[in-house]
Amino acid sequence: MIELIGTNAGVVWNALNNGGKMTLKALKKATKIKAEKDMYAALGWLAKEGKLVFEETAGEMYVSLA
Numbered sequence: 001m002i003e004l005i006g007t008n009a010g011v012v013w014n015a016l017n018n019g020g021k022m023t024l025k026a027l028k029k030a031t032k033i034k035a036e037k038d039m040y041a042a043l044g045w046l047a048k049e050g051k052l053v054f055e056e057t058a059g060e061m062y063v064s065l066a
Contacts, residue, residue, distance in 0.1 A: 004038065005038070005041045005042060005045055006045065008031070008033055008038050008039070008041065008042035008045075009042040009045040009046050011031045011033065011042070012027065012031055012033075012039070012042045012043060012046060013046060013051065013065070015027060015030040015031045016052075016063065016064060016065045017065060020064060021055075021062050021063070021064035022062065022063060022064070023060055023061065023062055023063075024039075024061050024062075024063060027039070027063060043063065050066060051065060051066050052064070052065065052066055053065070053066050
């Protein structure tokens with residue numbers, strides 16, 4: 001499971017590196033990570049490493065690289 005989380009974290013990082021700031025919905029679509037739990041685990045991994053910035057605007061959550 002840890003390996004899957006790490007792999008997904010890399011996919012998320014690459015999507016944000018290429019696409020810039022995105023909503024969580026757009027990020028899920030860009031990464032093609034199907035399970036929400038897998039997406040949130042990857043986001044948690046990157047957030048713990050200090051690599052993400054979260055911003056809420058008009059009720060929508062955005063994420064970008066730090």
